[in-house]
Amino acid sequence: MSEAPQRKIIHVDMDAFYASVEQRDDLALRGKPVVVAWRGPRSVVCAASYEARVFGVRSAMPAVRAERLCPQAVFVPPDFARYKAVSKQVRGVFERYTDRIEPLSLDEAYLDVTAPKRDLGSATAIATEIRDAIREETQLTASAGIAPNKFLAKIASDWNKPDGQFVLKPAMVDAFVAVLPVGKIPGVGKVMEAKLAELGIATCADLRAFGEAPLEARFGRWGRRLHELSLGIDAREVQTERPTVQISSEDTFASDLPLDALEPHIRRLAASTWAGYLRERAQHPDRVARTVVLKLKTADFRTLTRSLTGAEPPTSEHALAQTACDLRARVGLPAGTRYRLAGVGLAGFAEPDGSAAQDDLFA
Structure with missing residues (x-):
């Protein structure tokens, strides 16, 4: 590591992104606890404003629990088209400084500014200017972490949230x-x-x-x-084109179901996943998924996954669906357990060189 060129990585993370967009676009929401979610017993929180987080509301929390924690919260249904448009604006800001950008989601990305387009003297100065530009052009705030690698930069971006940044110099690591x-x-x-x-x-x-x-x-x-x-070691490069590591479909049921009632839903989800897989294969015929994953969430919100990497990859929608259905036998929970959600995924993509790209499904 000491002989390798010292990278300068910035991790930019928009602050309470979806909720902040809603507050920006509706003056009546500013200063109020905003929860981006559909109301209802099956819904989960997409995002929460900092005013809502004070009450313990967090992303991925059941909406009914969020409502109990913060009865005065204003619930706003998500508008992903609008969030994507703002994310594109933010990406435009990044591109003024580097082409080495790795988006992680609509609201965060890694930037490698080791050799930036505009040299401001330090990665810290670049991060500051990027955050200033985001604020001026979108009326939103972002936090940033600056460090020698991706692992440290992501941790650093959370250190002075919201609307702050933190620098981890090599000597501090x-x-x-x-x-x-x-x-x-x-x-x-x-x-x-x-x-x-x-x-x-x-x-x-x-x-x-x-x-x-x-x-x-x-x-x-x-x-x-x-x-x-x-030890603070992370040799991963910023990947401007991230290969697909997972294709998955999931669904929350209208009512909780026992394990033996899930087969038609699993087969329906397998069909959706297989269609996505065929689209991926059309673009990258050399990449083959070898692992089938079944995800289940119980009525009390416990999440579990079961996977199988066979000697041969699944070759049809039917084979995928059958393997996913068979994985129910490995769940191991009491027969009376009921489930609110199921998902079917393909992972373990083999690269053209024979190596595997693996990541957590349904993250």
Whole structure:
């Protein structure tokens, strides 16, 4: 790592993006707790303004829970066409400084400004100018993290939210990362955090002390990756064209269903996923998905996935649907469990060189 050219990465994250767009476009919403979501028992929160977050409202939370936490919240149905238009504006700002842009979603992106179009003397100055331009041209605010790699830049962008930025210089990395809770590492959810806690691991310093080999023995390649991140090491480049790593479809049911009633829904979702897969294959015929994934969410909002990577990839919609249906046998929950959502996905894409691109489905 010390011999490689020092990258300068900026992670830009729009502040409460969907909710902020709504507040910008409707003066009556400013200063009020705004929840972007459809009302109803099956809906989830797409975004919450900072006024709503004070009450504990968060994205992906059931809308009914958000309403209980903040009865005075103003619910606004999402308008994704409008959000995409604003996201395009923000992308235009980025393109003035670099072509090395990796969008993660409508509201965040990585920028590699190691060799920028406009040299302002530092990545920090570029981030400041980008945020100023976003504010002037969209009347919205963004936060930014500046660091030597993507992992650190993403963490840094959250450090001074909202409407702030944080710089992690190379000399600061070791001490900064050592005290980070493992829950701050992207990909470490509640389940993984609990598994690490059982091993006495709470911080990145604990990961370092546990050692790379024992982590890899327990968690495979993910264990090795955890050890690298605990040292602040992340060699990933900013990818201007990200290959497809997942194709999936999911649906929330009108009412909760038992496992044995899910087959027609799984087959319907498999048809949608297969259609998306055929479109992907038409553009990239060399890339083949090898892993079938079934996602289920229980009535009490517990999410679980079951996957199968067979000796041969699925070759038809029927084969995909049948494998997804068969994965129900591996759910392992009591027979009386009811489910509010199902999803069917394809992952484990093999690259033309034989390597695999794998990512979490339905993230």
